[in-house]
Structure formats: structure tokens, C-alpha cells
């Protein structure tokens with residue numbers, strides 16, 4: 517049978533893993549100390565150092581870090597707060613945010629996002645604040661920081677906690693300061709699709725050492741050791757401690773992070789160059805470049821375009837299938853969260869948050885990872901333009 521030459525499959529995200537990293541992980545594995553131990557401590561120190569020596573704890577995921585952060589802040593009926601506690605977040609973020617607010621038994625209060633930056637709309641945040649508001653959970657969408665100056669002012673004026681969902685923003689900065697190196701609490705993810713990985717894993721960075729210590733207790737059953745060597749539990753904790761094997765992988769990844777972010781920015785510059793030539797003619801919306809005056813403040817975890825669905829003869833699903841047929845993976849970040857069955861069940865509906873809803877319908881994430889070449893970007897951009905030209 518004749519063989520058909522095929523181009524290699526290009527996933528929409530791919531972690532960078534090397535033989536050196538595999539050796540380090542294998543060394544930790546064969547040390548037989550594989551659950552939480554010295555590697556977790558070393559990884560926490562390294563992350564802390566990267567973020568201006570702030571108190572840092574690692575978890576099994578960013579979702580776990582957020583769950584514990586809400587608990588540390590005493591928000592929601594499960595954490596000694598009230599079922600009337602309100603937490604403001606964007607309708608355009610990953611499900612874990614709404615899920616953890618609901619699990620804390622507080623009320624999720626959604627506001628819309630900006631259509632271009634896709635970050636939470638701070639005017640709407642101010643209007644949504646009530647005497648019951650306890651916290652704001654903003655997501656740095658795709659790694660693009662929210663306006664941290666204004667967010668800090670709003671929080672200070674109303675005495676609110678801010679838990680930044682910085683899952684995609686490790687390596688990002690605002691006015692030259694790294695996300696996580698200032699502010700209240702920031703949570704990060706080390707899932708394989710993020711800018712660095714521990715397979716699964718996450719971290720929370722605190723302003724306050726006492727809160728970090730409470731988080732450390734809450735991530736491991738709520739156990740505290742007593743003077744007589746026995747253990748006690750005063751507050752019900754969870755089981756969110758990272759393994760040493762994962763922490764060792766994180767330790768080998770972190771030194772590469774800044775370089776990987778730079779490579780991402782180079783590929784984004786390629787996308788911008790190649791797609792902006794056609795964007796207007798095709799009705800394609802490209803993501804916001806970066807915050808003004810700060811091109812290197814964006815860690816570029818994702819490159820998300822909006823399709824011109826209204827003028828297309830095919831659906832988004834058909835567009836994504838056509839990309840897959842050309843061996844190009846795509847993602848979808850995110851569905852509008854207030855339209856999930858969970859939140860429809862609490863009275864939410866279409867028409868509430870037009871920007872989040874439009875992004876939810878039209879967004880497609882294109883491949884972006886540090887080991888991509890300019891030729892890869894040319895192949896993706898060429899496919900996008902080809903498919904849309906045929907379908908508009």
C-alpha cells in the first residue's frame with residue numbers, strides 16, 4: 517500500500533519535558549521518599565523566591581489552592597462564614613472558580629468581562645459590591661494581568677479580599693512586578709497545559725505568613741501536632757498535598773519559565789503578523805496584544821481568537837473538525853460559566869453577560885507552546901485563513 521505522507525499532529529498545548537527532567541524525577545522516585553517531603557519544601561522555596569520571597573504553599577491543583585484560600589479567608593458557610601457571603605467573579609473563566617465558590621457555600625456573583633482583554637470588567641465589579649460582598653476572584657485571562665492598581669483600590673475601599681486566579685499567569689507581570697509578588701492571595705496551576713508543569717499541581721502565594729501556615733494545615737486534613745506527640749484536628753481540612761515526585765519536576769521546570777514565556781511571545785508575534793493581514797477582511801477578532809507599555813508582562817498561555825460566526829456557513833464545531841483534519845489541535849476557553857446547568861439552576865440565563873456569552877460561542881484556542889516553530893504558526897494561520905475564506 518502506498519503511504520500517504522502526513523504532517524505531524526500539532527496539539528494546542530504541550531508541556532516542555534527533557535531527558536534531564538525525567539532523570540531528576542526518576543532520582544526522586546528511586547529515593548523512595550515520594551509523597552510530600554524535602555522536594556515539596558525546596559519547590560516552595562524556589563517559587564517563593566521567584567515571587568519576591570512571599571509565603572508560598574503548593575497543592576495538588578490550582579482548584580485545591582482556591583478551595584483552601586477561600587477557607588483561609590473564612591468565606592462561605594463551610595469556613596465559618598455565612599451562606600450570604602458573596603464572591604464576585606467573571607462569567608468568563610474556568611469552571612473551577614464557580615465550583616469552589618459554590619463548594620464553600622458562599623454565593624457566586626457574576627459580572628461580565630471585557631470583550632477584547634476577556635478580563636473581569638471592574639466597573640461592573642464596583643456596581644456588584646453589596647454589604648455582603650467578601651471577596652473578588654479575578655482571572656488573569658490567558659496570562660494577561662487584570663488592572664491590578666484599580667483592583668487593589670476597589671478592594672481597599674470596600675475592605676474585600678482578592679484571590680487572584682493566576683492559573684495561567686505564572687511568569688506574567690503588572691508594571692514590572694510579577695503576578696503573585698504583590699497583592700493579597702494568588703493561586704497558580706501546574707497542569708500540563710499551563711506555562712510550567714508538575715503533571716497536576718498548584719500553588720497559593722500569600723501576603724501573610726500566618727495565613728500560609730493555616731493553608732498548610734488545611735491542605736493536610738487540618739492536622740496539628742501537639743506537644744505530647746499526638747495529633748489533633750480543630751478545623752476539617754482536605755487532602756491536597758503535592759507529591760515530592762511532582763515537586764521535583766516543578767523544580768526542574770521553574771528555571772526555564774522566563775525563557776519559555778519569551779518563546780511564547782515570539783510565536784504570538786508571528787500569529788499577530790500573519791493573522792492581522794486577514795483579520796479585518798475575515799471578521800476575525802484577535803486577542804489583546806498585552807497591557808499598554810508592557811509587552812513582556814503577558815505570559816501568553818493561550819492564543820484565543822473569536823470566529824466571525826454570524827457570517828460563517830459552518831459551525832465552530834465544523835471549524836475545529838476541519839482544523840483537526842489538517843492535524844491541528846484546538847481548544848475552547850471558555851464556555852460562559854453562568855450558562856452551565858449548575859448556575860442556570862440558580863436562575864442565570866442568556867442575555868445577562870453579552871461579552872462572556874459571545875466569547876463562549878465564538879472562541880477557539882490555537883496551538884501555542886514554547887517548542888513550536890514559526891513554520892508551525894504559518895501552518896496554523898494558513899489553515900485558519902483557508903477554512904474561513906471557504907466558509908464566509
Ligand SMILES: *Cc1c(COP(=O)(O)O)cnc(C)c1O
Nearest residue numbers: 577578579610612683705707718
Ligand atoms: C487550569 C485553570 C484552573 C484550574 O487549574 P487546576 O490546576 O487544573 O486545578 C483555574 N483557572 C483557570 C483560569 C485555569 O485555566
